Amino acid sequence: MQLIDGKAVSAQIKKEIAQEVGEMRKAGMRAPKLVAVLVGHDGGSETYVASKHKTCLEVGFDSDVIRFESDITEAELLACVEQLNNDDSVDGFIVQLPLPKHINEQKIIEAIDYRKDVDGFHPINVGRMSIGLPCFVSATPAGIVELLKRYHIETKGKHCVVLGRSNIVGKPVAGLMSQKGYPGDCTVTVCHSRSENLKEMCLQADIIIAALGVPGFLKGDMVKEGVVVVDVGTTRVPSTETKSGFRLKGDVEFDEVAKKASYITPVPGGVGPMTIISLMKNTLLAGKKEIYK
Ligand code: GUN
Numbered sequence: 623m624q625l626i627d628g629k630a631v632s633a634q635i636k637k638e639i640a641q642e643v644g645e646m647r648k649a650g651m652r653a654p655k656l657v658a659v660l661v662g663h664d665g666g667s668e669t670y671v672a673s674k675h676k677t678c679l680e681v682g683f684d685s686d687v688i689r690f691e692s693d694i695t696e697a698e699l700l701a702c703v704e705q706l707n708n709d710d711s712v713d714g715f716i717v718q719l720p721l722p723k724h725i726n727e728q729k730i731i732e733a734i735d736y737r738k739d740v741d742g743f744h745p746i747n748v749g750r751m752s753i754g755l756p757c758f759v760s761a762t763p764a765g766i767v768e769l770l771k772r773y774h775i776e777t778k779g780k781h782c783v784v785l786g787r788s789n790i791v792g793k794p795v796a797g798l799m800s801q802k803g804y805p806g807d808c809t810v811t812v813c814h815s816r817s818e819n820l821k822e823m824c825l826q827a828d829i830i831i832a833a834l835g836v837p838g839f840l841k842g843d844m845v846k847e848g849v850v851v852v853d854v855g856t857t858r859v860p861s862t863e864t865k866s867g868f869r870l871k872g873d874v875e876f877d878e879v880a881k882k883a884s885y886i887t888p889v890p891g892g893v894g895p896m897t898i899i900s901l902m903k904n905t906l907l908a909g910k911k912e913i914y915k
Pocket of ligand 1: 741
């Protein structure tokens with residue numbers, strides 16, 4: 623069994639991005655700029671945004687965080703989006719989700735100029751991805767395929783089972799794994815909470831991407847020998863072994879499944895670190911106007 627080390631891969635990509643930013647500056651270009659919009663004080667969102675901002679500065683990007691209290695109106699947030707759409711100094715921006723209940727998230731996502739949508743959530747980017755056109759691919763699916771690529775894992779003709787059908791992970795990663803080329807060319811089955819023969823499907827899988835958000839869901843008796851397992855789950859579960867009293871648990875019962883797997887991602891340290899780095903890669907592409915002029 624080989625552990626897929628997302629921490630090491632993301633550190634390597636971070637160096638590659640920093641080097642490119644250095645070259646941009648040397649060529650007289652300005653560094654790419656990412657702005658994150660954060661509404662309210664959700665603990666998870668605060669942590670993610672702080673981490674995105676910090677990583678931006680580490681790779682040499684320019685970065686700002688715009689904060690609003692959770693009583694901001696939808697119209698005010700739309701006005702902020704419009705301002706960022708029109709600000710030529712901003713290459714890409716994200717509105718951190720979830721948003722307060724009184725704001726229509728989809729309306730906000732669709733108001734973002736797709737050419738600055740480095741989250742890859744706008745329907746134009748989602749649609750372009752699904753038909754294989756250049757676009758911003760959302761960070762987690764992009765991070766997953768990058769890991770498979772960096773470990774030279776064979777995907778052509780393999781049966782890939784995706785557990786979960788979320789818009790952020792399950793659906794897009796199923797699209798990427800079935801598209802022409804590498805990594806791709808898989809036969810993909812998407813299973814979800816209503817699937818009746820989920821265990822049989824998993825037993826036939828060469829590659830399993832688990833993104834259900836159910837800690838420890840995939841057990842050792844649900845996988846075949848030699849399977850490649852990518853665990854996207856990050857549920858906080860109580861723990862007596864950490865200072866915080868919590869630890870992250872993936873969707874995979876790691877000890878059981880690792881015994882049979884050829885490759886497996888740990889949680890934490892697998893897909894997680896790849897997600898922020900994929901956002902950085904999209905920001906670099908936005909800065910260089912490599913996808914949209
Ligand atoms: N909330 C959880 N993950 C994400 C993400 O990737 N982007 C944004 N904007 N919000 C999130």
